[in-house]
Amino acid sequence: MVPPIPVTLLTGFLGAGKTTLLNRLLNDPAGGRIAVVVNEFGEAGLDHDLIEEAADDVVLMPAGCVCCTTRGELANTLMSLLARRSRQELVFDRVVIETTGLADPGPIYHTLLTDRTLAANYVLDGIVTAVDALLGPRTLDRHAEAQAQVAMADRIVVTKRDLASASELRALDARLDRLNGTAPRLWADKGRVASGALFGLGAARAPMPAGQALDWLGGGASHPPAAPVADPLAGLSGLSGLAGPRPAPLAMPAVSHHATDDRIVTASVTLDTPIPAEVFDHWLETLVARRGADILRSKGIVHLEGLPTPFVFHGVQHLFDQPVPLKDWPEGDSTSRVVIIARDVPRATLEQSLAMLHLREVPGAGLAESVDVVELSDPAAAGPGR
Numbered sequence: 001m002v003p004p005i006p007v008t009l010l011t012g013f014l015g016a017g018k019t020t021l022l023n024r025l026l027n028d029p030a031g032g033r034i035a036v037v038v039n040e041f042g043e044a045g046l047d048h049d050l051i052e053e054a055a056d057d058v059v060l061m062p063a064g065c066v067c068c069t070t071r072g073e074l075a076n077t078l079m080s081l082l083a084r085r086s087r088q089e090l091v092f093d094r095v096v097i098e099t100t101g102l103a104d105p106g107p108i109y110h111t112l113l114t115d116r117t118l119a120a121n122y123v124l125d126g127i128v129t130a131v132d133a134l135l136g137p138r139t140l141d142r143h144a145e146a147q148a149q150v151a152m153a154d155r156i157v158v159t160k161r162d163l164a165s166a167s168e169l170r171a172l173d174a175r176l177d178r179l180n181g182t183a184p185r186l187w188a189d190k191g192r193v194a195s196g197a198l199f200g201l202g203a204a205r206a207p208m209p210a211g212q213a214l215d216w217l218g219g220g221a222s223h224p225p226a227a228p229v230a231d232p233l234a235g236l237s238g239l240s241g242l243a244g245p246r247p248a249p250l251a252m253p254a255v256s257h258h259a260t261d262d263r264i265v266t267a268s269v270t271l272d273t274p275i276p277a278e279v280f281d282h283w284l285e286t287l288v289a290r291r292g293a294d295i296l297r298s299k300g301i302v303h304l305e306g307l308p309t310p311f312v313f314h315g316v317q318h319l320f321d322q323p324v325p326l327k328d329w330p331e332g333d334s335t336s337r338v339v340i341i342a343r344d345v346p347r348a349t350l351e352q353s354l355a356m357l358h359l360r361e362v363p364g365a366g367l368a369e370s371v372d373v374v375e376l377s378d379p380a381a382a383g384p385g386r
């Protein structure tokens with residue numbers, strides 16, 4: 001079977017430096033040959049004009065925002081890329097979709113997953129979000145889209161470092177920690193990042209080594225990108241936001257106290273014993289049914305009862321890619337770890353939901369209500385996350 005083509009979603013607010021980054025990525029040998037999908041916002045087609053290399057491999061989509069008005073168009077564009085590839089008119093190993101600054105990555109991911117032909121031929125490699133070191137904080141104050149782009153990211157690239165003071169950089173760093181403590185962070189110098197740092201992020205569907213999965217699940221904020229985790233157990237325990245049996249060298253960031261960032265909340269759980277499959281399914285179904293639209297990212301390494309190795313799962317909003325089996329997992333280790341990043345869901349609600357994973361069987365109606373349903377089903381309860 002031909003392996004699916006990895007797709008990178010390059011997102012970030014207007015002017016954050018996406019095109020500058022993309023121009024560098026096109027020259028990164030680690031990326032192989034890259035087909036680029038960009039879209040015009042307005043009529044200028046500015047991005048297209050700015051992309052210097054690989055002109056034949058750049059596909060310009062019609063005007064409109066890639067996340068909503070042109071979802072069908074995006075599907076058509078990706079299909080046309082496939083057709084041109086099979087006719088050997090285009091040769092490429094991966095696709096980068098540069099979204100407009102206002103785009104929410106969720107619907108694009110939706111397109112990739114739900115169109116049967118696209119899903120068979122493409123797989124999301126990762127979401128890369130550019131954040132402007134100088135203007136980023138103000139943008140985050142004002143635009144929920146910018147917060148969502150950060151919260152959903154697998155990698156955050158801070159751009160224009162040369163324009164910000166050391167204290168501004170520290171403040172931004174702390175803020176990004178709060179919005180997304182699980183995505184490794186790097187700095188781009190006029191678009192330059194370490195070779196390969198933005199590709200092969202682990203969301204792609206392939207058996208994944210344990211260390212890589214842990215890195216993907218979140219090694220904590222770091223720049224340069226986090227080194228592979230030498231001791232998978234240490235990495236895993238360190239990601240827990242809850243008290244665990246092991247020390248937590250990479251503790252989850254504290255919940256934001258900034259007024260606007262309070263809308264984005266991360267909660268996580270670590271479990272030492274395998275989870276009954278029905279409990280896991282029930283938990284996920286309940287969460288998605290009640291809060292699917294508010295779940296920006298969910299990811300985890302999950303050890304189910306009766307299975308020899310854990311698998312990696314990840315989702316954007318209510319959509320989930322195929323679970324990926326993990327290889328090289330330490331024998332005898334049954335640790336599971338699940339992280340949820342949500343918007344407008346109280347932290348206590350997320351933690352209550354995650355607590356369901358400790359159950360040994362699917363709760364009956366009475367227990368379900370006491371554990372999660374009351375909170376989860378009550379949108380009025382969704383105030384600023386705590």
Ligand SMILES: Nc1nc2c(ncn2[C@@H]2O[C@H](COP(=O)(O)OP(=O)(O)OP(=O)(O)O)[C@@H](O)[C@H]2O)c(=O)[nH]1
Nearest residue numbers: 013014015016017018019020101159160189190191
């Ligand atoms: N000083 C400085 N300027 C940068 C850096 N990276 C990008 N820029 C500048 O920032 C401006 C915006 O960069 P773009 O790459 O066009 O940003 P974009 O996110 O693609 O912009 P839109 O497509 O309009 O959303 C350009 O003038 C870049 O030259 C950097 O590291 N330092």
